[in-house]
Amino acid sequence: MGLRNLNLSEMDLESGSYINPAKRQSWRSVVMLAYQSLGVVYGDLSTSPLYVYKSTFADDIEHSESNDEIYGVLSFVFWTLTLIPLLKYVLVVLRADDNGEGGTFALYSLLVRHARVGFIPNGQVADEELLAYNKKDDHLGLLNGDPSAPTGGAMTAPWMRRLLEKHQISQRVLLVLALLGTCMVIGDGVLTPAISVFSAVSGLELSMSKEHHKYVEVPVACLILVCLFALQQYGTHRLGFLFAPIVVIWLMCISVIGAYNIFYWNPHVYQALSPYYMYKFLKKTRRGGWMSLGGVLLCITGSEAMYADLGHFSQSSIKIAFTFVVYPSLLLAYMGQAAYLSQHHVIQNHYRIGFYVSVPERLRWPVLAIAILAAVVGSQSVITGTFSIIKQCTALGCFPRVKIVHTSSKIGGQVYIPEINWILMLLCLAVTIGFRDTKHLGNAQGLAVIIVMLVTTCLMSLVIVLCWHKNIFLAICFVVFFGTIEVLFFSASLIKFLEGAWVPIALSFVLMTVMCIWHYGTRKKYEFDVQNKVPINWLLSLGPALGFVRVRGIGLIHTELISGIPAIFSHFVTNLPAFHQVLVFLCIKSVPVPHVLAEERFLVGRVGPKEYRSYRVIVRYGYHDIHKDDLEFEKDLVSSIAEFIQSAGHEQNGHVEATENGDERMMVVSAGFRFHEERAVEPVEAPGPSNSKAMPSSPIPPEKRVRFVLPRSPKLEKGTREELQELMEAREAGMAFILGHSYMRAKSGSSLIKRLVINFGYEFLRRNCRGPMYAVSIPHASTLEVGMIYNV
Numbered sequence: 001m002g003l004r005n006l007n008l009s010e011m012d013l014e015s016g017s018y019i020n021p022a023k024r025q026s027w028r029s030v031v032m033l034a035y036q037s038l039g040v041v042y043g044d045l046s047t048s049p050l051y052v053y054k055s056t057f058a059d060d061i062e063h064s065e066s067n068d069e070i071y072g073v074l075s076f077v078f079w080t081l082t083l084i085p086l087l088k089y090v091l092v093v094l095r096a097d098d099n100g101e102g103g104t105f106a107l108y109s110l111l112v113r114h115a116r117v118g119f120i121p122n123g124q125v126a127d128e129e130l131l132a133y134n135k136k137d138d139h140l141g142l143l144n145g146d147p148s149a150p151t152g153g154a155m156t157a158p159w160m161r162r163l164l165e166k167h168q169i170s171q172r173v174l175l176v177l178a179l180l181g182t183c184m185v186i187g188d189g190v191l192t193p194a195i196s197v198f199s200a201v202s203g204l205e206l207s208m209s210k211e212h213h214k215y216v217e218v219p220v221a222c223l224i225l226v227c228l229f230a231l232q233q234y235g236t237h238r239l240g241f242l243f244a245p246i247v248v249i250w251l252m253c254i255s256v257i258g259a260y261n262i263f264y265w266n267p268h269v270y271q272a273l274s275p276y277y278m279y280k281f282l283k284k285t286r287r288g289g290w291m292s293l294g295g296v297l298l299c300i301t302g303s304e305a306m307y308a309d310l311g312h313f314s315q316s317s318i319k320i321a322f323t324f325v326v327y328p329s330l331l332l333a334y335m336g337q338a339a340y341l342s343q344h345h346v347i348q349n350h351y352r353i354g355f356y357v358s359v360p361e362r363l364r365w366p367v368l369a370i371a372i373l374a375a376v377v378g379s380q381s382v383i384t385g386t387f388s389i390i391k392q393c394t395a396l397g398c399f400p401r402v403k404i405v406h407t408s409s410k411i412g413g414q415v416y417i418p419e420i421n422w423i424l425m426l427l428c429l430a431v432t433i434g435f436r437d438t439k440h441l442g443n444a445q446g447l448a449v450i451i452v453m454l455v456t457t458c459l460m461s462l463v464i465v466l467c468w469h470k471n472i473f474l475a476i477c478f479v480v481f482f483g484t485i486e487v488l489f490f491s492a493s494l495i496k497f498l499e500g501a502w503v504p505i506a507l508s509f510v511l512m513t514v515m516c517i518w519h520y521g522t523r524k525k526y527e528f529d530v531q532n533k534v535p536i537n538w539l540l541s542l543g544p545a546l547g548f549v550r551v552r553g554i555g556l557i558h559t560e561l562i563s564g565i566p567a568i569f570s571h572f573v574t575n576l577p578a579f580h581q582v583l584v585f586l587c588i589k590s591v592p593v594p595h596v597l598a599e600e601r602f603l604v605g606r607v608g609p610k611e612y613r614s615y616r617v618i619v620r621y622g623y624h625d626i627h628k629d630d631l632e633f634e635k636d637l638v639s640s641i642a643e644f645i646q647s648a649g650h651e652q653n654g655h656v657e658a659t660e661n662g663d664e665r666m667m668v669v670s671a672g673f674r675f676h677e678e679r680a681v682e683p684v685e686a687p688g689p690s691n692s693k694a695m696p697s698s699p700i701p702p703e704k705r706v707r708f709v710l711p712r713s714p715k716l717e718k719g720t721r722e723e724l725q726e727l728m729e730a731r732e733a734g735m736a737f738i739l740g741h742s743y744m745r746a747k748s749g750s751s752l753i754k755r756l757v758i759n760f761g762y763e764f765l766r767r768n769c770r771g772p773m774y775a776v777s778i779p780h781a782s783t784l785e786v787g788m789i790y791n792v
Contacts, residue, residue, distance in 0.1 A: 072281020
């Protein structure tokens, strides 16, 4: 009957969890995905050798004739690359996927589902029955073995979960952490293109005089950035086939050059991999060495992309690409630079020029061209990631609505947001022109990157206990070990607040303010709807005719409510006592999972008795799902109602999903019911001539109309057939969309802060942001807006 028609091939029969079919691949497919991930995931990380040494040796370290400083920095780079990307992300964090998706919001949604600490206002018990919602995460834990075996987490998780669920302050802290990480990712989307392109272009310094160079470097970088952002509207899939080869060629270049420098200049540079040189470096340089760690931090920029872009690839492919290609290439590149500098340390200018000085002179121009292309690829992946995370925030009600364009019909994660794209471009140009050097740009980017990693560490420690049910001791070890390393880098970056590190702080402050105001206003609006909703008894008292004339067609009343009658409906019928023969109270909402199966998307129930022809339809989307176009959505909507009518005729076979406050029983139905379409040709008479001298009129083509016919089925009962026939006639007559147009006002007596937030902040954002997704392309002739003032 269309209820829970799930494909058993997509089920893990042992754990009962949903498995993305794209994730079950042969080794050949995994290797191909690993190759493709090089261009999408590792572009930023692979271009970090362009500016790491240049930023580290900027001003904080006094150069000497010994190699202690160079060996110390190389030792820090090696162990940072090994502990953070390899140990933390590859071995631990990548396991914490949310049904195949990664990123800050993936961790947050895992915690929301396991501890019920989310701030999604219209959540339902029925949402917890979603297949993606109930995916078991025990097998992803740190310890292999039987997931059902009791661990220390089995005793720890309940009291920690109760602590989070009981205290709203802890829930707000989690939300603020997730939003902070999001803001820093967006800030990284501003800073990464600037520093990557600027560092790549800085190679021109070796090919022209200093006087000419300072007038060429910034304009060339700005021109490349403008072209980069202008091409975003075409989507990465059109240029994606070039990305992986560019990054592969770049990694081969830095590997070969690094190996050449090691064997030619200093074969003993491998000694610097000993952690003793880190101690010796800090002991000798003291405060200057500690401050220079902000430059070392840049060697792991882009590591978060391994987790954020997990949804486009698989764990195995990302791990293979990093472990066997990216990691060895980066080590050879850094060791080669250190080998060259160890023999040229007396020439301090070589420290400031950075990567290109270690490239053989005959190869500099080809390497410069490849470096610029690789910088563009690295910037592209960060920009695309910024679009993706803003889409997630918008879906979960944490960011004002923006226009989201899906640039690929095959890959749902590839989106383009015009407003955000041009804002990013302007900010990127501003920091490039304002700073004009790698040092300040590196300080800014380093702080943004390390804050994202700190947020990931904090959320990951909770996932270990609450989702993986492991011993709290493991979570403490995880957060203490990695947190200590990251706090050390954080302190080294924060100390340079006035030297560029203020940029991500300022950006995140503005973004956090916007996101908090929007989230607060959205919650207050929903609370007002709940408090002022009309009870079902009011509808029942009107009788089957609902107290007014019923006209042909389907009336769609959009509401955020999952039960009761919205106030806009009573406000409308009070002023206009006529409505459609079929009423549908439509709620489109997001749930804290990346994807909702099509078979589970529609939740349908009646509002009042059967004779009222009133229904409630709740449409559920994951934060990565693509909203269908209007025609397709209308077909699925009517089909789901028809499927519900057919199933309700013999309800013993229906799966009752939830009971909302005792007045409505909802069913999960698929849009499997299809009306048959018949195309009838009706002749159209031409108007007669007004006089005998009129020219003969041209023939008018016959008018084609589509009629919907019920499928012939002897199993349909008389009452069910009549109800389906009426739904078919209403669909044929057309749909009208009733949309609420709210104006928010703070109550009299509210505090000054609340009046500023609601009357000015939220209202300004509401007036200047996009309308809801369902209302973007609805014909104006079919739309009716009902205005209401919300005193919150």
